[in-house]
Amino acid sequence: MKTSIATVCIGGTLEAKLAATAAAGFDGIEVFENDLIGSDLSPEDIRSMCGDLGLSIDLYQPFRDFEGVTEEQLVKNLRRAERKFELMHRLGTDTILVCSNVATATDSSDSLAVDQLGRLGELAAKHEVKVAYEALAWGKHVSRFLHSWRIVEAVNHANVGVCLDSFHILSRGDDPAGIAAIPGDKIFFCQLADAPALSMDVLSWSRHYRLFPGEGAWDLPAFVSRVLDTGYAGPLSLEVFNDVFRQTDPFVTAKEAYRSLVSLDESVQASRGQALGSTVDAAGSAIPSAPASSGLSFIELSEGLSHETPQLLNALGFQDVGLHRRKNVSLWTRDGVNVVVNHDLVGPAAIASLGVDVPDVAAASQRAAALHAEVTPRDEAGDEDSMAGFVTPDGTKLFFSADKRRWRSEFPPAPEGDASQTAPTRFDGFDHIALMQPWQRADEAVLFYRSVLGLSGAGSLDVPGVRGLVQSRTLESPGSAIRLALNVPPGEPNVETILPVHFALACTNLVATVRELKAAGVQLLPIPRNYYDDLQARFDLTDEEIETYQSLDILFDRDASGSFLQAYTTTGGNLFIELVERQDGYTGYGAANAPVRMASQQRRTTA
């Protein structure tokens, strides 16, 4: 796969864009007209800079509003095109993108477009340029890719072909199976973008909300497969207009972009029945497939400004088994659930790292590195467990470990008389971990967890909080051994909008667990009476059930499969812990209850 990316995808000056693109491992770039016009590098300078960086210039774009115009306008357009062809010659690129006319077309007939594009083809041939004609989703008369192909087929000129862009095709709901109608040698270019499942006008959607493949809702592997089926062998090029990317460090964005293409290639290979591991990294080595994790062997939290982490763990019956033999971190454990408390991390409570059980650390690590994940070595000595560490876009660290019992021996053994062994109820592992996302990195984080860990899902939900909407996207590993909730707080994180950190423990019997905790004097988040009045109006619950839930501050939800019970500790400092029970395969996260929970938390904060 020849990889390419449009300069418009990333921020910074043209010089920075070129350097970042090369550093991320791309083979080529598309030069966007505005980037050239605003630059004081001459076209020759840009050409030689790309040459030095090992980048080919695969496309010059965009050239707009050419066809379907009056003869008088066409003469002007041909003059404009000739100037651009001369420029391309200086730039050293031979393909120009011509978008379907959105503004100046006065005639909707295909025959006029065919005639005028034919004349452009003649001029292009003289300048040894190839014209890639693309149907913009909001084109005035030509807005579907099969329409652009009918026109190009009728033009029947060696220098005129089509450009296929996943955005313009999938945003219109067109079936990529139709691509089969186009011979591969008439596809002059292929541009890729993913997008969230919005349904807004295609122009705004396109200009602001495109995403890299794997960050949105579209089936890009199926799309690319259709393109490759035609015999197309040109670049797969990212063209992603996104408000966030343009504000971000171009080197970070370029790596993210490259990760998306590698991951896409992998999915394409799999969907085409290739053996796993047939995707290769920039150096040509095979990339191992995503690790089949059996779950989280531990999570690591900071102690919190007011020691809230140990206090809450203690309240929930976790035992402090003591300090690591070398490091200032303690292990707390109950029912085989392990939480490491780091005493050296200062600041509000935060989830610092996740210990991910994988069958093969070397393979998981090689994969992460090939996907440009940033390495963070674990502090290890002697015969300690050998883990591989990576930093996620949201700052959480992942530590891959192959044998969860090995690191356990770095801590003291559990004391005799472990309370958890006599408790009538048990925790059944982590149900999910909520990870706070800076809004600038949230889409990147989805791609990261999908590609590096092989999680899937990521349906998006807006939860109305007291200070604004919280966007929540959930991801799961196959079999749900790992569940993550990626939460984006409203606006910039600050003292007003910051959300407390939390994770959820799975309970086998939440009613019994909460009774046990209440009997032990643990205070749970009080839920207002009005909530239970409404619950009674909404569900067929018995008075006794309502009364039980109300007396225990348990929230209730139901989906098509089953029921869900939730309770929360009160928030200590910046941390609370959620307790959940899933009944009969309930798959959600109780989102309907989140506004009530957040209002109750807010009341306690301001009280």
Add this chain to the structure above:
Amino acid sequence: MKTSIATVCIGGTLEAKLAATAAAGFDGIEVFENDLIGSDLSPEDIRSMCGDLGLSIDLYQPFRDFEGVTEEQLVKNLRRAERKFELMHRLGTDTILVCSNVATATDSSDSLAVDQLGRLGELAAKHEVKVAYEALAWGKHVSRFLHSWRIVEAVNHANVGVCLDSFHILSRGDDPAGIAAIPGDKIFFCQLADAPALSMDVLSWSRHYRLFPGEGAWDLPAFVSRVLDTGYAGPLSLEVFNDVFRQTDPFVTAKEAYRSLVSLDESVQASRGQALGSTVDAAGSAIPSAPASSGLSFIELSEGLSHETPQLLNALGFQDVGLHRRKNVSLWTRDGVNVVVNHDLVGPAAIASLGVDVPDVAAASQRAAALHAEVTPRDEAGDEDSMAGFVTPDGTKLFFSADKRRWRSEFPPAPEGDASQTAPTRFDGFDHIALMQPWQRADEAVLFYRSVLGLSGAGSLDVPGVRGLVQSRTLESPGSAIRLALNVPPGEPNVETILPVHFALACTNLVATVRELKAAGVQLLPIPRNYYDDLQARFDLTDEEIETYQSLDILFDRDASGSFLQAYTTTGGNLFIELVERQDGYTGYGAANAPVRMASQQRRTTA
């Protein structure tokens, strides 16, 4: 006009919402179900709190997914409704909003909906409740207001009427003239929201992007006129879901909301042929109409961290006429254009205030106060000009002055031999002032300038900057004596995204002015050669024109009416000054050139 607002419009706890609503002067509120469910105030507590604050509870909402369902589901829905009617009795409100079914309807026939809403009417009558049925724009079977009216008409029950919501009607493109078909006494409620001119799916549009009247693109006065024509005399209630409002201080949002209703009332009165001044404030006094400003008599800037303001003014031939007789501010003047430099304001260069010439300071000031503008007194002594000062949402201060020559005498007279009197070219006043908008306040600022100053316009444009998109909205007074460009930088303002401050001076002959400046050694922002190559490809300009513009770093644009020339000083510290010439009634701001300008500025910053 009885004013009301839904609790969902503003952020904070229910207690804060009620207090903020009352403080802003509203007559009543709509209680949104989620606000009640999440509250630990009992319905009786809420009722008595509203009573103490002088607020009526005008509506309980929303009740969803009632009609068009199976008989089994209907029994459940009636049970749920009865619980809510009992709750409303405790709350002391008699009207419930029932939205058209979006989820559970299994039957699209009107007859079933009519039958089931009739049974709801019977139950409502027993509980003395009025049901206001509203067609949601995304209702499953009922999504247009005339459809909801046909159903209500057929129900023919005293306790069942319609709720009209401008969002659901205008977002579907329906003509509010159709409201005339509905008798006023069957309109049980009227909700208002404005919105930006997006075309996205109505659900997302509704949930995130509603605006208060006067902030968006819709003709709310025409809508309200149609409703009043029916004889409707109930509350006009704001129901605005907006991500920003929910993150803002509820007291600020409630005042903004109230301002929008007062301003709307004024427009409605005007459109119905009422005399001006027939709109009254909360205390019942008539509100004077918007001032007919003759322009800006001065603008006040801070000196800037590196004295950039005086340096740039000096470079452009402004003369420093000296200090104010009492204050540490200097007046700089050329060709009757006045810039005050404040030496006491520290920090980066910023536009601190605008001196607005108005015919009647007392009237302009009374209007601003009635619209909840925050007063900021000018430091005045003795016989100095008596101005009235107000702070805008973006922080700029407005000073209304009735006689622009009076304050002039507080500064020394201009020295003899004023360079501007001998210069061959002249400045013709301020063309426009660019005011930086924190994104959280930008919509509020549009409403403020529209209502307090009577500006109009505010088309929105996204300009691609090097660090992301800059949203720009322009407003003008009648006759264009005042032009403002409200610019929202990408993301939170910080060292990466902050935009330099600028204002634009109108030139009668830009080519001559720039020649004069260059001859005097003034450096203008260099524009890359690539820009002029493109200009030649885009416009029918002669080689000589292109060469002149290129040699003078002048940018060119053209619209349907005329041409536009622009040049920029280099940025000193945080300030640059734009020079423009409008030819033949060009109405824009040269937005097409902004990316080139920003790229050139960025290059100089990072060089």
